[in-house]
Amino acid sequence: MSTPMGPLGSGLGGGVELTLSNIATEMLRRGYKLEIVAPQGSISNSLPIREIPGELIQIPAQNQSRSDPILLHKNSVLANMWDYARQVQSDYDLIVNFAYDWLPLYLTPFFNCPIAHLISMGSLTDVMDEIIEQVAINFPASIGVHSQTQAATFTFAERCICLLNGMDLSIYQFCQEPTQSLAWVGRIAPEKGLEDAVAAAEMTGIKLKIFGLKQDVAYWEKICQEYPNAAIEYVGFLPTLELQKELGKCQALLVTPRWIEAFGNVAIEALACGVPLIAYRRGGLTEIVQEGKTGFLVEPDSVQGLVEAIKHLDNIDRQTCRQQAETLYSLEAMGDRTEEWFKEILRKKILKS
Numbered sequence: 256m257s258t259p260m261g262p263l264g265s266g267l268g269g270g271v272e273l274t275l276s277n278i279a280t281e282m283l284r285r286g287y288k289l290e291i292v293a294p295q296g297s298i299s300n301s302l303p304i305r306e307i308p309g310e311l312i313q314i315p316a317q318n319q320s321r322s323d324p325i326l327l328h329k330n331s332v333l334a335n336m337w338d339y340a341r342q343v344q345s346d347y348d349l350i351v352n353f354a355y356d357w358l359p360l361y362l363t364p365f366f367n368c369p370i371a372h373l374i375s376m377g378s379l380t381d382v383m384d385e386i387i388e389q390v391a392i393n394f395p396a397s398i399g400v401h402s403q404t405q406a407a408t409f410t411f412a413e414r415c416i417c418l419l420n421g422m423d424l425s426i427y428q429f430c431q432e433p434t435q436s437l438a439w440v441g442r443i444a445p446e447k448g449l450e451d452a453v454a455a456a457e458m459t460g461i462k463l464k465i466f467g468l469k470q471d472v473a474y475w476e477k478i479c480q481e482y483p484n485a486a487i488e489y490v491g492f493l494p495t496l497e498l499q500k501e502l503g504k505c506q507a508l509l510v511t512p513r514w515i516e517a518f519g520n521v522a523i524e525a526l527a528c529g530v531p532l533i534a535y536r537r538g539g540l541t542e543i544v545q546e547g548k549t550g551f552l553v554e555p556d557s558v559q560g561l562v563e564a565i566k567h568l569d570n571i572d573r574q575t576c577r578q579q580a581e582t583l584y585s586l587e588a589m590g591d592r593t594e595e596w597f598k599e600i601l602r603k604k605i606l607k608s
């Protein structure tokens with residue numbers, strides 16, 4: 256059950272789009288049957304997709320304030336997706352939810368089919384914390400997260416199953432010799448802190464290649480006005496094959512989140528290409544970057560810290576970066592963790608019934 260933020264392939268679903276496609280691909284490879292339920296207009300090479308019509312006007316949870324109520328608009332694609340799930344649930348052993356939304360969590364006790372919830376962000380609003388906790392208590396092992404740091408933002412961290420993340424590393428080519436350029440990858444939106452990467456690029460005089468969906472155009476234009484002398488190149492929102500080719504040529508990936516990123520898909524994509532990480536010591540990145548070996552963790556929001564780390568990039572062996580991806584973040588490693596999670600949920604369901 257995909258995120259209602261946008262059709263699969265649009266980039267509006269952020270990292271969840273990649274996570275969902277990767278887990279689906281790996282489960283099919285392991286012989287499971289499945290279908291992906293996603294908003295109309297979704298594309299995903301050769302994966303079985305059931306497109307659901309409806310309005311894509313779900314408010315991004317990260318833009319809400321803690322006390323905001325839940326809002327559901329008429330003909331919401333989220334509601335339509337879950338009505339479809341209700342109708343077909345008896346055909347399946349398990350439903351996997353990728354939406355960071357109240358409705359799927361609230362509906363869990365009303366379904367006969369067990370539901371696994373892969374929670375893609377940390378604590379954001381009181382009403383979401385409350386409903387996630389209720390499901391975590393009443394349906395043991397059914398809340399999956401990507402990192403301990405993300406789990407720690409919830410009061411019920413010990414009830415969350417930590418899955419890390421993973422992707423098909425065979426489509427990421429290792430690059431030994433980078434060009435003189437840095438990379439920044441992500442949805443261009445304020446919570447991603449792009450302006451700090453641009454400021455660091457301007458201070459070091461190294462070109463910054465920017466990849467990702469230009470989601471907040473006003474935010475982008477403000478950065479261009481503030482840093483007229485920065486050598487930046489907006490490459491665009493590329494499909495994974497092109498992204499990894501360009502990303503691999505860069506000396507490092509700058510990761511500058513303003514918020515607690517649950518994990519950091521782009522960070523493991525970079526490692527897979529041999530690209531070291533320079534990241535704020537914040538969120539899931541603190542569990543990915545192996546300090547001084549596959550990158551550097553920097554004082555959050557410190558542009559000077561980014562600049563300092565850039566000077567020490569030669570100490571990093573790019574092979575070590577690729578090695579970390581292969582050991583921890585391959586599709587097989589993530590598939591093992593995810594399959595074990597699913598089995599744990601079904602074991603607990605049997606115990607309970």
Ligand code: HBI
Nearest residue numbers: 258268269270315316354355375
């Ligand atoms: N907001 N309401 C809501 N629902 C989501 O599924 C959602 C979101 N914001 C961001 C998001 N999903 C994903 O882009 C990140 O979790 C990766």
